[in-house]
Amino acid sequence: MERRVAHWKHLDEPERDLLGEYTGELIRSKNWEAARGFALTEEMRLLIAAQAALLILGLSFEHYREVGAIIVHPTTVVLTGERGSSVPGLMTDAPMPILGEAAHKGPILIAWDAVAMDVHHPERGHNVVFHEFAHKIDMLDDVVDGTPPMARSEIDRWVQVCTAEYERAQLGGDDLLDSYAGVNTGEFFAVATEVFFDRPVEMAEQKPDLYDVLSGFYRQDPAARVTGTPR
Numbered sequence: 001m002e003r004r005v006a007h008w009k010h011l012d013e014p015e016r017d018l019l020g021e022y023t024g025e026l027i028r029s030k031n032w033e034a035a036r037g038f039a040l041t042e043e044m045r046l047l048i049a050a051q052a053a054l055l056i057l058g059l060s061f062e063h064y065r066e067v068g069a070i071i072v073h074p075t076t077v078v079l080t081g082e083r084g085s086s087v088p089g090l091m092t093d094a095p096m097p098i099l100g101e102a103a104h105k106g107p108i109l110i111a112w113d114a115v116a117m118d119v120h121h122p123e124r125g126h127n128v129v130f131h132e133f134a135h136k137i138d139m140l141d142d143v144v145d146g147t148p149p150m151a152r153s154e155i156d157r158w159v160q161v162c163t164a165e166y167e168r169a170q171l172g173g174d175d176l177l178d179s180y181a182g183v184n185t186g187e188f189f190a191v192a193t194e195v196f197f198d199r200p201v202e203m204a205e206q207k208p209d210l211y212d213v214l215s216g217f218y219r220q221d222p223a224a225r226v227t228g229t230p231r
C-alpha cells in the first residue's frame with residue numbers, strides 16, 4: 001500500500017487499520033472476475049479494493065452491500081449493442097469506449113490500465129475506482145440521482161449546493177469538475193467524488209460549499225489530511 005497507493009501516506013494509524021480491514025473484506029466477500037483471456041493478480045485485487053475502501057472509511061462496510069461482482073478488464077471496454085444514451089429517451093448503438101461501469105443491480109466493470117494510472121496520479125483528479133464505487137453508493141436507495149441515502153437534515157443543503165455545481169458543469173465545467181459531471185446528476189456525484197478524494201485541497205479552496213457537503217456525507221476531511229488544518 002505504501003508503495004502503490006498515493007493516499008496511504010496521508011492516513012493516520014486507525015485509518016490505515018480500518019482501510020486494511022475493509023480492503024480484506026472486499027477481497028474476501030465480493031466476487032472478483034477477470035475478463036476473458038485476462039489474469040487477475042493479487043496486486044490488482046488489492047489496489048482496487050484499497051481505493052474502494054478509502055471511500056467508506058467514515059461510512060460503513062454496509063455501504064457496499066450492492067456491490068456484487070467486480071469484473072476487471074485489461075484495458076478500455078468498448079460497449080456495443082443498443083442501449084440508452086446520455087440523452088434521456090434516446091437509444092444508441094454507437095460503440096463507446098469506457099474505463100468502467102457500475103450497473104444498477106449488476107456488476108462493476110473496471111479497466112485495469114486506468115486503475116494503474118490513477119493510483120499514481122491523484123493530482124489529475126481522475127479515479128475510475130472512486131467513480132464506479134461512488135455509483136454503487138448512490139444506488140443504495142435504488143435511484144441513481146446523485147443523492148445517496150443521507151440524514152434528512154442534510155438533504156436540503158446537499159441538493160442546493162450540488163444543483164448549482166451541476167448546472168455549472170452542464171455549461172461546460174471547469175478545471176476541477178469537467179463537463180462529464182454535467183451528463184446527469186448520477187455522473188455528477190461520481191465525478192465530484194473523484195475530485196473530493198484526489199484533489200481535496202483545491203476543491204476546498206475553489207468549491208468550499210461542495211467540499212463541505214461531500215465532507216459531511218463521507219464523514220471525511222481529506223484536505224485536512226494533506227494540509228494538517230481541519231476545516
Ligand SMILES: [Zn+2]
Pocket residue numbers: 131135186187190
Ligand atoms: Zn459514471
